[in-house]
Amino acid sequence: MRYELYYWPSIQGRGEYVRLALEQGGAEYIDVARTPKGLAAMKRLLADGAASRPPFAPPFLVRGKTLVAQTANILQYLGPKLGLVPKDEAERLWVHQVQLTIADFVVEAHDTHHPIGVGLYYDEQKPESKRRAKDFRDQRMPKYLGYFERVLARNRGFTAGRKVTYADLSLFQVVAGLRYAFPRAMRSIEPRLPQLVALHDRVAALPRIAAYLSSPRRIAFNQFGIFRHYPELDGPVRT
Amino acid sequence: MRYELYYWPSIQGRGEYVRLALEQGGAEYIDVARTPKGLAAMKRLLADGAASRPPFAPPFLVRGKTLVAQTANILQYLGPKLGLVPKDEAERLWVHQVQLTIADFVVEAHDTHHPIGVGLYYDEQKPESKRRAKDFRDQRMPKYLGYFERVLARNRGFTAGRKVTYADLSLFQVVAGLRYAFPRAMRSIEPRLPQLVALHDRVAALPRIAAYLSSPRRIAFNQFGIFRHYPELDGPVRT
Numbered sequence: 430m431r432y433e434l435y436y437w438p439s440i441q442g443r444g445e446y447v448r449l450a451l452e453q454g455g456a457e458y459i460d461v462a463r464t465p466k467g468l469a470a471m472k473r474l475l476a477d478g479a480a481s482r483p484p485f486a487p488p489f490l491v492r493g494k495t496l497v498a499q500t501a502n503i504l505q506y507l508g509p510k511l512g513l514v515p516k517d518e519a520e521r522l523w524v525h526q527v528q529l530t531i532a533d534f535v536v537e538a539h540d541t542h543h544p545i546g547v548g549l550y551y552d553e554q555k556p557e558s559k560r561r562a563k564d565f566r567d568q569r570m571p572k573y574l575g576y577f578e579r580v581l582a583r584n585r586g587f588t589a590g591r592k593v594t595y596a597d598l599s600l601f602q603v604v605a606g607l608r609y610a611f612p613r614a615m616r617s618i619e620p621r622l623p624q625l626v627a628l629h630d631r632v633a634a635l636p637r638i639a640a641y642l643s644s645p646r647r648i649a650f651n652q653f654g655i656f657r658h659y660p661e662l663d664g665p666v667r668t
Numbered sequence: 669m670r671y672e673l674y675y676w677p678s679i680q681g682r683g684e685y686v687r688l689a690l691e692q693g694g695a696e697y698i699d700v701a702r703t704p705k706g707l708a709a710m711k712r713l714l715a716d717g718a719a720s721r722p723p724f725a726p727p728f729l730v731r732g733k734t735l736v737a738q739t740a741n742i743l744q745y746l747g748p749k750l751g752l753v754p755k756d757e758a759e760r761l762w763v764h765q766v767q768l769t770i771a772d773f774v775v776e777a778h779d780t781h782h783p784i785g786v787g788l789y790y791d792e793q794k795p796e797s798k799r800r801a802k803d804f805r806d807q808r809m810p811k812y813l814g815y816f817e818r819v820l821a822r823n824r825g826f827t828a829g830r831k832v833t834y835a836d837l838s839l840f841q842v843v844a845g846l847r848y849a850f851p852r853a854m855r856s857i858e859p860r861l862p863q864l865v866a867l868h869d870r871v872a873a874l875p876r877i878a879a880y881l882s883s884p885r886r887i888a889f890n891q892f893g894i895f896r897h898y899p900e901l902d903g904p905v906r907t
Contacts, residue, residue, distance in 0.1 A: 481822040482762050485769045485815050497761055499768040506761055522736055522745055523721050529738040530724045536775060544783045544796065546803035557783065557796050564785035576724050583720040 432458035432507075435471045436488040440654035441606075441647075443500045443535070444488040449598040450504055452641040454511025460646070462487075501528045504595040513598070515590040527580060527588050527596040531603060534573040538606065539655045541565045541662055551659070562662035566614045570607070571668045574622055577603075581624035586631070593632060600625065601632035606656030610663070617665035671697035671746075674710045675727040679893035680845075680886075682739045682774070683727040688837040689743055691880040693750025699885070701726075740767045743834040752837070754829040766819060766827050766835040770842060773812040777845065778894045780804045780901055790898070801901035805853045809846070810907045813861055816842075820863035825870070832871060839864065840871035845895030849902070856904035 432451060436444025438460070451458045461467040474496075477483060484498035490506070491497075497506045505525050508514030514524050544561040545554040577600055580588060588596040604625060608615045619626055632638055641647055650656060671690060675683025677699070690697045700706040713735075716722060723737035729745070730736075736745045744764050747753030753763050783800040784793040816839055819827060827835040843864060847854045858865055871877055880886055889895060 478818065479822070482765075483815070483818065483822075484765075485772075485812075495758060495761075497765065499765045502761060502765045502768055505764075519734060522734075522741060525744075526721075526723075526736065526738045526741045529741055533724075533775075536772075540779070540783075544779075545799045546807065548803070548807050554799075557799070560784045560793075560796070564787065568785060568787050573724075576722070579717065579722065583718070583722075 430493055432456055433461050433491040434458055434488060435461050435467075435474065435484075435491065438462040438468055439648065439651070441602075441650065441656075442488075442654050445602055445648075446500050446595075446599045447488050447490065447503050447507070448646070449602060449638065449641070450507050450511060450513055450595045452646075453593065453598055453635060453637050454507065454513055455637060456507075456511055501525065501532050504528055504599070508595050511595075513593070513595040515594070520589045524589050524594050524596050527577075528599060530573070530576070531596065531599045534569070534603065535655060537565060537569050537573075538603075538610065541610075542657050542659060551657075555661075558659070558662060562659075563664070566611065566664060567667050570611075570614060570618060570666055571621075574618065574625060578622045578624050581628055586624060586628060593635065597628060598632060598638070601629050601638075604629040606650065609650040610656040610658050612658070613663045614666050669732055671695055672700050672730040673697055673727060674700050674713065674723075674730065677701040677707055678887065678890070680841075680889065680895075681727075681893050684841055684887075685739050685834075685838045686727050686729065686742050686746070687885070688841060688877065688880070689746050689750060689752055689834045691885075692832065692837055692874060692876050693746065693752055694876060695746075695750055740764065740771050743767055743838070747834050750834075752832070752834040754833070759828045763828050763833045763835050766816075767838060769812070769815070770835065770838045773808070773842065774894060776804060776808050776812075777842075777849065780849075781896050781898060790896075794900075797898070797901060801898075802903070805850065805903060806906050809850075809853060809857060809905055810860075813857065813864060817861045817863050820867055825863060825867060832874065836867060837871060837877075840868050840877075843868040845889070848889040849895040849897050851897070852902045853905050 434444065434447055436442065462471045471487065475484065482496055488500060488503065489496055489498035490503045497503050514521050541562040542551050542558050543554065544557045551558065588594050633642065673683065673686055675681065701710045710726065714723065721735055723735065727739060727742060728735055728737035729742045736742050753760050780801040781790050781797050782793065783796045790797065827833050872881065
């Protein structure tokens with residue numbers, strides 16, 4: 430049965446973590462909002478006041494009668510179906526735990542350009558963004574990325590087991606996103622993160638991911654997504 | 669087997685969602701960091717560079733050889749063991765989805781007094797806090813609370829099934845926390861949230877929860893937790 434992914438059609442955003450899992454899992458799926466009338470269909474589902482299991486926000490995934498929302502929850506649902514998580518229950522809890530930590534970090538990356546309100550433009554919160562971005566670069570990036578580095582070092586280069594999990598795919602995306610948004614910060618901190626950089630390269634070289642990344646299905650990073658490049662928010666990590 | 673909860677000993681914080689589940693589930697547990705030498709034990713576990721499954725931050729729960737971190741992940745782990753989630757797999761995904769949405773909202777509630785950096789004092793980010801808190805009251809509270817209200821209205825007053833789930837316990841905590849932090853905002857918006865208010869009261873009246881709330885195990889709200897009362901950040905919801 431085909432998966433239907435609902436997410437904003439012009440950004441990678443949180444939908445990208447799901448896209449990467451679907452692609453690496455070899456799943457048959459459609460990116461609904463990128464098809465004709467798909468965006469309207471997504472908005473109808475979001476506005477459906479009668480639904481007993483409504484999604485709060487995209488992304489959400491539909492398969493038959495099942496609708497699953499919240500990025501980490503979608504990945505947890507897909508993991509066993511697409512072979513992207515070990516079989517053991519304790520291992521699955523662990524991978525989900527890492528994914529939730531990635532999700533926390535992604536919120537903080539987003540808030541560097543929206544520290545005051547998601548409904549406001551970046552230009553309306555620029556001084557606050559500069560302060561928050563500096564704290565993010567000097568405090569939060571080393572803390573989170575150092576944690577992920579330690580996890581990979583203790584687990585033979587993957588989050589768990591001996592092959593790629595959905596959390597590894599998400600870590601690839603985090604590295605790619607940070608390189609786009611904060612190239613100077615990443616250049617200064619990457620020498621401390623050999624495992625994370627190696628994982629990024631390993632994921633990018635997976636045949637299905639490589640094919641995806643060079644296809645039109647991969648939306649380019651841009652200034653509307655979670656990772657945005659504002660040169661004034663970037664700079665070397667000073668810790 | 670006894671559960672060991674590790675969390676900061678002087679605040680409700682994120683640990684409170686776990687405490688409420690353990691209490692309502694009638695679990696045998698110890699709140700480790702509140703026992704003699706417990707805080708040092710927690711810090712040792714956090715600093716253990718050799719662990720292959722390290723927690724990023726408290727809360728985390730230990731049972732025998734299992735260590736689970738990330739609040740929503742802990743609750744998902746406890747749910748079936750403590751009878752706080754329906755049996756059906758799709759229902760469990762749904763309850764977890766609601767919990768993750770609560771978690772997102774809790775981050776935003778926290779960031780009203782820390783919009784620039786968690787490592788900075790409130791006094792170092794007061795003007796930014798005022799702007800963020802206004803956005804939170806006028807935009808985010810109605811959006812999230814309206815969503816939870818709709819969910820309860822479509823599901824007979826609970827998140828799922830016919831009895832309390834861990835997500836319902838967490839919604840109780842959200843209402844209690846917002847009433848402490850934003851009393852004026854809550855007074856102005858509660859008339860629009862009859863289901864949520866009713867759920868709060870129903871949870872507070874559960875015998876085990878009522879006993880817990882009036883015990884010394886319940887830490888009082890204070891100015892170090894996630895929900896903090898700064899009068900200058902409060903005001904009526906204008907939407």
